[in-house]
Amino acid sequence: MKAIQVSKGGGPEVLQVAEVKLQKPAPDEVLISVKAAGVNRSDVLTRQHPDTYGGANGKKVIPGLEVAGIIKEVGNKVTTRKVGDSVCALITVGGYAEEVVVNEKLTLPIPKDFSFAEAASLPEVIFTVWFNVFQQAKIKKGEKLLIHGGTSGIGIMGLQMAKALGMPTYSTAGTDEKVHFLTDMGVNQAINYKKRDFEEVFKDEKIDVILDMVGGEYTQKNLDILAKNGRLAYINGMNGLKPEINLWTIMSKNLILTGSLLKPQSIEVKAKIAKEVQETIWPLLEDKSIKPIIHKTFPLAEAADAHRLMESSDHIGKIVLLVE
Secondary structure: OEEEEEOOOOOHHHOEEEEOOOOOOOOOEEEEEEEEEEEOHHHHHHHHOHHHHHOOOOOOEOOOOEEEEEEEEEOOOOOOOOOOOEEEEEOOOOOOEOEEEEEHHHEEEOOOOOOHHHHHOOHHHHHHHHHHHHHHOOOOOOOOEEEOOOOOHHHHHHHHHHHHOOOOEEEEEOOHHHHHHHHHHOOOEEEEOOOOOHHHHOOOOOEEEEEEOOOOOHHHHHHHHEEEEEEEEEOOOOOOOOOOOOHHHHHHHOOEEEEOOOOOOOHHHHHHHHHHHHHHOHHHHHOOOOOOOEEEEEEHHHHHHHHHHHHHOOOOOEEEEEOO
16 A cells, blocks of 8 residues: 655655555454545654654654544454444554554544545544543633634634533634634634733633643743633643743642643543544534634645645644545
């Protein structure tokens, strides 16, 4: 089968089309004929540092954390899926390929009337938001949620999920165009962080939960604007992983500071997320309360161009690879 492989870390040019050995599903796995694969920031790290983030250990690695397609083969212990089912799935690696194997528990039916591209844009962002905001931060209806980077894939999906479930939403973005997009989407308040200081704007809002991927100097500002018993959840630290913070802020307001990496979580943890999002979020997708936003699609062979777009941060929504 054809796949995009990384043999050594580097820029987008290291993403090369290669012929790789066909996979066979284990007893509890399904083999998916991939029709589309989502592109995520984590894939950029896998490309840049294949041993550290891709688990390559000196071998070639295929990036890709989420796919959509048709089940081609099932293991002999699979009970919930069958050959011919259209599914999307969360995987740990290998999505930029014509086929991939995944545990049946990490597959979800494609929502009604969704294209493969739309379905492929769902698993990584929805699982990440659900794990961090709903399971770890335990946000409740009526609590205020701030997501930085609101026009990223995670931002757009997370803000929609929260709004649909009854939480006021707040966000930051880097251009006026992105701010307008967010307000048109129904975000209660969004600001251009290059023009206005979010700490000053949101200081009286008493935000309950913040999902942040920026880190660095944002960290103390996030703590300062949280309400009493607020929760700050980290999924990245693009502007710095070693911030200086005032512990008194945490102690005096009973704050919780948490964070996670979704990729290394166990199948059991991810399966629990899958079960809960199918029960809670899938109906909202099917009744169009939540909509995937695809910025652009690329053929699989043009994965390098997809990564260049990802790194430019010029996109609004998801970037998806299409597999012929």
